[in-house]
Amino acid sequence: MKAALVAAAGAVAVVVPWVAGEAVVNWGLLVLLQVVVAQSWNLLAGYGGQVNLGHAAFFGIGALVTRGLWMQGLPVAAALPVGCAAAAAAGLLVGVPSLRLRGPYFAIGTLAMAEILRIVVATALPEVSALPAEIIARYHLLPRYYLVLLLAVVATGTVWLVGRSRFGMGLVAVREDEGVAEAVGVDSYRHKLLAFLLSASLVGAAGGAFGYYHLSFYPQFAFSPVWTFDAVLMVFLGGIGTVWGPAVGAAFFVLLREALALRLTELHVLVFGTVFVVVVLALPGGLVDFARVLRFRWVRGARPG
Amino acid sequence: MEVWLQNVTFGALVGGLYGLAAVGLALVFGVLRMLNVAHGELIMLGGYATFWLFTLWGLDPYASLLVAGPLLFAVGVALYEGLFGRLVRLHEESKIQLSILIGFGLALVLHALAILAWTADDRAVTAAYAGRVLHLGPLVVPLTRLGGLAVAFAALAGLHLFLQRTDAGRAIRATAEDWEAAFLMGVPVRRVYRMAFALGSALAGVAGSLVAVSDAISPAIGLSWTLKALIVVVLAGLGSIFGTFVAGVLLGVAESAAAFALGGVFREVVGLVLFVAVLTLRPQGLFGRGL
Numbered sequence: 233m234k235a236a237l238v239a240a241a242g243a244v245a246v247v248v249p250w251v252a253g254e255a256v257v258n259w260g261l262l263v264l265l266q267v268v269v270a271q272s273w274n275l276l277a278g279y280g281g282q283v284n285l286g287h288a289a290f291f292g293i294g295a296l297v298t299r300g301l302w303m304q305g306l307p308v309a310a311a312l313p314v315g316c317a318a319a320a321a322a323g324l325l326v327g328v329p330s331l332r333l334r335g336p337y338f339a340i341g342t343l344a345m346a347e348i349l350r351i352v353v354a355t356a357l358p359e360v361s362a363l364p365a366e367i368i369a370r371y372h373l374l375p376r377y378y379l380v381l382l383l384a385v386v387a388t389g390t391v392w393l394v395g396r397s398r399f400g401m402g403l404v405a406v407r408e409d410e411g412v413a414e415a416v417g418v419d420s421y422r423h424k425l426l427a428f429l430l431s432a433s434l435v436g437a438a439g440g441a442f443g444y445y446h447l448s449f450y451p452q453f454a455f456s457p458v459w460t461f462d463a464v465l466m467v468f469l470g471g472i473g474t475v476w477g478p479a480v481g482a483a484f485f486v487l488l489r490e491a492l493a494l495r496l497t498e499l500h501v502l503v504f505g506t507v508f509v510v511v512v513l514a515l516p517g518g519l520v521d522f523a524r525v526l527r528f529r530w531v532r533g534a535r536p537g
Numbered sequence: 538m539e540v541w542l543q544n545v546t547f548g549a550l551v552g553g554l555y556g557l558a559a560v561g562l563a564l565v566f567g568v569l570r571m572l573n574v575a576h577g578e579l580i581m582l583g584g585y586a587t588f589w590l591f592t593l594w595g596l597d598p599y600a601s602l603l604v605a606g607p608l609l610f611a612v613g614v615a616l617y618e619g620l621f622g623r624l625v626r627l628h629e630e631s632k633i634q635l636s637i638l639i640g641f642g643l644a645l646v647l648h649a650l651a652i653l654a655w656t657a658d659d660r661a662v663t664a665a666y667a668g669r670v671l672h673l674g675p676l677v678v679p680l681t682r683l684g685g686l687a688v689a690f691a692a693l694a695g696l697h698l699f700l701q702r703t704d705a706g707r708a709i710r711a712t713a714e715d716w717e718a719a720f721l722m723g724v725p726v727r728r729v730y731r732m733a734f735a736l737g738s739a740l741a742g743v744a745g746s747l748v749a750v751s752d753a754i755s756p757a758i759g760l761s762w763t764l765k766a767l768i769v770v771v772l773a774g775l776g777s778i779f780g781t782f783v784a785g786v787l788l789g790v791a792e793s794a795a796a797f798a799l800g801g802v803f804r805e806v807v808g809l810v811l812f813v814a815v816l817t818l819r820p821q822g823l824f825g826r827g828l
Contacts, residue, residue: 283638329817330817332817333817335630335633336572336634341813344764344767344816345813347764348806348809351806352802352806457760461641464641498649498652498653501645501648501649502645502650502653505642505645505646506646508645509642509643509646513623
């Protein structure tokens with residue numbers, strides 16, 4: 233059932249751009265981009281239990297480096313890995329000190345570091361970054377769409393692999409109880425750091441794709457805490473610590489946002505904020521789990537144990 | 538030299554307000570072990586209360602403190618009953634984590650509601666004495682800033698007396714220290730939690746009123762005030778109201794010194810850098826008994 237659903241979604245994602253209009257492809261691209269952002273956050277928060285509120289910083293670094301190199305004339309296939317590596321390097325720089333902090337201190341510490349970086353970027357690069365006319369003349373949406381599709385597959389695949397690996401089990405043990413994990417021989421710091429680096433490089437790649445895709449944006453926009461907040465919303469909506477939850481959350485989030493934005497820009501924030509609080513309080517498994525609960529009720533007439 | 542002195546004075550005046558903004562957050566954190574990251578949005582609400590009372594009925598902003606405080610107290614009770622109170626049974630670590638998440642969702646909701654209700658424009662209360670200054674020798678002191686510092690100090694002194702001298706205050710301190718022991722001694726822990734949360738919100742409301750007079754308010758100010766309050770709380774550590782006030786003043790002075798010496802953008806950066814440094818080097822804070 234699940235395999236069939238996934239295969240169907242994959243087929244739609246591959247085929248749709250050939251039959252649908254540009255607006256639909258744009259929506260699809262945004263959904264897939266947010267899938268990468270959400271999955272990378274999910275990897276660290278859902279499996280490692282570390283709430284990183286500085287996620288946007290790595291997205292921004294990936295976007296800035298990739299776009300800079302690509303606009304200098306480097307092919308995107310070379311620029312994107314460099315952007316990804318830059319994000320990972322920044323992840324090392326931030327992760328080494330901050331992962332020693334526990335719980336809320338890690339969350340607010342990463343938020344503070346990301347804000348520092350955002351302010352520095354806003355000051356150093358105040359000008360809007362727009363693509364020159366000759367690049368726009370040969371701008372095609374399709375390769376960008378397929379790049380982001382590839383990244384979404386890679387990100388989801390990474391989460392799936394981590395979840396099944398020995399490393400992932402160690403990570404989950406750290407999430408559940410760091411002391412116990414240490415006691416049974418899991419090096420919690422190393423596990424967290426590796427997950428942090430993976431997460432930073434994945435979201436750096438998403439940022440790189442964003443820098444390759446977007447016609448013009450202020451550099452600081454890529455560092456905006458909104459990227460982090462979106463990731464938190466999508467992951468919790470869909471189901472934290474699951475493979476498919478963040479993807480479902482991303483699709484739900486982007487499509488509802490686009491639908492609501494037609495009426496009132498702020499409306500979607502209101503809706504998502506409210507839904508988010510309800511999910512955190514009443515539905516800790518997110519939409520994916522909710523679907524499971526519903527199915528159980530329908531089939532067995534009872535709640536799952 | 539005089540310019541420096543002026544800058545430091547100005548920073549200290551602003552810093553008193555930072556202390557007030559932080560003490561509500563510290564109270565909630567210390568007593569309930571919950572981090573309400575929507576604290577800045579409560580400050581924003583207090584600011585709008587003062588703004589509308591002034592704009593619609595011409596109420597003096599310092600008089601409107603007496604409305605904004607109780608109003609936000611009531612909001613705090615409602616938020617505790619509806620949201621945060623549901624977390625009190627949880628294990629310590631997940632309680633903090635979930636309170637951050639709920640505060641985050643709440644911040645988004647309040648921000649969006651404020652934009653829908655009052656638009657995204659910057660607003661400020663321009664009382665008749667808004668532009669007046671006091672000349673102290675070579676120093677120029679804006680009256681509204683001085684008033685803000687005085688109110689902040691008075692509010693913190695009042696809180697101190699309340700916590701030290703009254704039974705309710707004693708119950709709050711006992712719960713902060715060890716809720717299980719307090720519970721066994723007959724302290725109604727849940728009521729204490731609600732009281733502390735509402736008091737923290739009321740302090741945010743008072744801080745918001747002062748922000749509306751001496752700065753500008755808009756629906757978007759929440760995050761930066763939450764960050765400021767967090768910085769001050771981490772600088773000060775928990776458990777000392779006076780320490781929180783001093784840390785606020787320190788932050789204000791550091792900000793204006795950095796802005797003057799290095800340029801305006803460093804105003805925001807210096808606090809965050811201090812924050813990260815203290816967090817990694819001295820996590821119990823400068824004056825705290827440990828977080």
